[in-house]
Amino acid sequence: MPSTVDLNRRIVFSKRPNGMPTVDCFQLEHIPLEQPGQDQALVHNHYLSVDPYIRMRMEEKDSYTSVMQLGDVLVGRTVGKVVASRMDGFEPGDWVVGRLGWQDYSLANAGDLQKIDIQAAPPTAYLGSLGSTGITAWVGLMEFGKPKAGETVLVSAASGAVGSVVGQLAKLEGCRVVGIAGGAQKCEVVRKEFNFDACVDYKSPTFERDLAQAVPQGVDIYYDNVGGPIVDAVLPLLNNFARIPLCGLVSQYNATEPYGIKNYRELFNRRVTLRGFVLSDHKDLWPAATKSLAQAYASGKLKYRESITDGLENAAQAFIDMLNGSNIGKQLVRLRADA
Structure with missing residues (x-):
């Protein structure tokens, strides 16, 4: 039986x-x-x-990219250290990031790191x-939202990894920023830590009324991370020529029946641009996104939160908990006890 240093742990897709x-x-x-090849x-x-x-x-069924097959290592981005290399430009001790999957050790090819x-x-x-989380926020907001100073930007899943960055970037553009999050604790974090002007709890029985009161001048950009019924609540509040960068549909990922938008007509009435x-x-x-994010972070104007679970063996539960909305900010799994 090999020693533990000769073994790699990984999580594969089984059902x-x-x-x-x-x-x-x-x-x-x-x-x-395995050891690296050429x-x-x-x-x-x-x-x-x-x-x-x-x-x-x-x-x-395929969505925007190929599906995982049973037996595949779960996809996911990691950060870690090079321990052996036969790749030009990378030496042992280099810190790297890449889409290397749910495993303790990964063999990376040229271009992966x-x-x-x-x-x-x-x-x-x-x-x-x-x-990539911050870049996603930047691309959706700047390229498809095209914010202008004085506009109102509404962000769903505002306490999440992408939504929290979107709001802070919009504030830097001179916009009024309103978030949507689940629960009083998350809304408080969105306002106090991420500097949103307001945050509305979608779990509140008065959500639709609260949302309308939070955007008295209407909504110019709705950055959508969730889809589902929240979209129907937002559509009547959009201003003419509003923009909707569609980043995700997390409320629908586990749905066995798709949600049908009821206020779809508002997209036409208000001449809205919706871009997935x-x-x-x-x-x-x-x-450009990387440069902008680095500058905002260095200036102290880009804050972030992390929810960290310890151990690769607990990654599946961390993933499930994240889908249930238990995290604030980025959901990570710490793979090394001394990391």
Whole structure:
């Protein structure tokens, strides 16, 4: 039997969910640890990001990208250290980020890795506000929302990893920013830590009235992360020529029956532009987004929160809890006890 240092732990996709995933959709495996071949590097992952989009890739039917097959290692971005390399430009000790999956160690090919500067920000920030999460927020808001000073920006899932960044970026553009979140605690974090002007609790029995009162001048940009009934509450509040960057549909990922929008007519009445987007389609914008996010962070104007679960063996439960809305900010899994 190999020693533990010769083994790699990984979580593979073992069963397609029907509705909310359960822990038996995931299986922990121990496999021999491989060494890098030519043009490869071996990365010891320190943190794993678990994100809502993974739920879409668990479906049997393709969505915006290919689905996972049973037996595949779960997809996910990680941050960690290179421990062995036969890849030009990467040496042992380099901190890197990449889509390396739910596992302790990953073999990366050329093009899979990006070096990060842990002197500029903590490693975990590159899985959140300074990584693809922040870039997603920037691209949706700046490219498809096109904010102007004085406009009102409404953000759903405002306490989440993407929504919290969207609101802070909109504030930097001189907008009035209103969030939607679930529960008084999350709304307080959105207002006090992320500097939103207001936040409305969608779990409140007076949600629709509260929302209307929070946007007396109407809504110019609705950054949608959730879909579902909240969209129907928002549509009548939109101003003419409003813009909706559609980033996600987290309220629908576990639905066994799709939600049909009832106020669809308002999109026509108000001449609204609704644009769904996927980050991988806009790689040309990543450098500008990365620069803008780094500047905002360095100036102290970009805050972030993390919800951290310890242990790869607990990643499935962390993912399920995140889909249930238990996290604030970015949901991460710490893979090393000393990380």
